[in-house]
Amino acid sequence: MTVIAAASLLAWVWLLLGQGGFWRTDTRLPPRETPPHWPSVAIVVPARDEAEVLGLSLPSLLAQDYPGRAEIFLVDDGSTDGTATVARDLHTRFGGLPLTVTSPGEPPSGWTGKLWAVKHGIALARERTDADFLLLTDADIAHRPDSLRELAAAAESANLDMVSLMARLRVETGWERLIVPAFVYFFAQLYPFRWINRPRSRTAAAAGGCVLLRSSAATAADVPDSIRQSVIDDVALARAVRRSGGRIWLGLADRVDSVRPYPDLAELWRMVSRSAYAQLRHNPAVLAGTVLGLALIYLVPPVAAVGGAVAGAWPLCALGAAAWLVMAGTYLPMLRYYGQPLLLAPTLPYTAALYLLMTVDSAVQHYRGRGAAWKGRTYARPDASAQE
Incomplete structure (x- = not known):
């Protein structure tokens, strides 16, 4: 156990110093x-x-207070709750930018619903406008009045083909405070923003809630067609743009917020588990490695610290406590970004254990035929869909 605790501490030293400063929260829009x-x-x-x-x-x-020309295309993807009517009523009430509300019908085989809607929206935008950029933004994302202006200025100033912001998620309930900052922390650990933003980096990711994409880059990357089966569409989009030679950038948002509530653990569980196994490419071996890795990195430190203290095994206790301390220290900046009590930092192992269970549940649901389910649709693995 002492050897395992030492391995966990070494892993945390590496994560602290060698994983692209993933724990830092100062990656904001580049100078513009x-x-x-x-x-x-x-x-x-x-x-x-x-x-x-x-x-x-x-x-x-x-x-949006935007000096250039901007137009909104809201694509109603088979809603049953009057989404299209609400959108039109809001435009009548508030006015502002031109709004077109349209619907593409049900997605054909081999397409996810969101990407089919995005394809329809982009096609309609190209038919009616000669837009230089596409802002792909989810329906639950609220933008400050200067959001589009700052995004466009950043893209033009740095000659970027894609600028994406990780929207600030809602953190109001107890479960949201426990789960949401960790969600962004784990994402940044997997896809360090600084690595993504290097021009020649092999790491690519985006945050699907807010993506400003140069129209010519979308054409060069053949999106969304080239990623039409992707459940984790934001990462797939970033990889497609980077493969086609585009320059991409990802950072944390100051002007973009998610308004979707996750009032209880069940809602948050579904948010994570619906795509967790897809992130692991539906590979049982990768799942096993992920479970072992999460256990080593997040669960061993508190077990070693507490168990060592109880058993009087002080070297074991010291190794576990040191790893736990480094872990908590790297979580502090994310808690500050979300305005949460810093006393939550030591609870990260508990949150990680929940994420581990969510990931395993995602695999179980996949093999039961209920994987990657979202709002009444369930998506199979891309290779399985292609054979239908």
């Missing part, structure tokens, strides 16, 4: 200047059963 000509932007919003949150998100898009 006012462009000589503001690019035109088509805002594409895929929406499926989003009537409940549109009243908080769509007015923020309609009210």
